[in-house]
Amino acid sequence: MDVITERDAAENMQALIKRVEHGEEVTITRDGKPVAKIIRVENDDPLLDVERRARQKAAVEGIRNLGAQVRLDGLSIRQLIEEGRR
Numbered sequence: 249m250d251v252i253t254e255r256d257a258a259e260n261m262q263a264l265i266k267r268v269e270h271g272e273e274v275t276i277t278r279d280g281k282p283v284a285k286i287i288r289v290e291n292d293d294p295l296l297d298v299e300r301r302a303r304q305k306a307a308v309e310g311i312r313n314l315g316a317q318v319r320l321d322g323l324s325i326r327q328l329i330e331e332g333r334r
Contacts, residue, residue, distance in 0.1 A: 249273045254283070 250272060257264055257276045264274060268286050276284040320328065 249275060251275045251277060251282070254278045257286075 250267075252260075252264075252274060254276055257274070264286065268274060268288050271288060273288075274286045275282050276286065323331075
């Protein structure tokens with residue numbers, strides 16, 4: 249873990265973020281005392297999983313609702329495709 253001053257962090261933020269993206273952890277100090285730690289955010293955040301599952305559930309429900317609204321009037325998918333080609 250690297251330790252840098254608040255001023256150095258502010259002046260080199262882009263480079264600092266790239267380092268953190270690659271797995272480094274950085275502690276930022278003010279007047280020689282640690283005040284913040286920057287770490288990479290992992291993709292397995294439980295909150296993100298909950299949000300993603302909610303979106304997936306809504307998408308599936310939307311597809312089911314659409315299927316209930318579509319009427320094929322006894323035609324097969326193949327017949328509809330052929331009709332669309334005419």
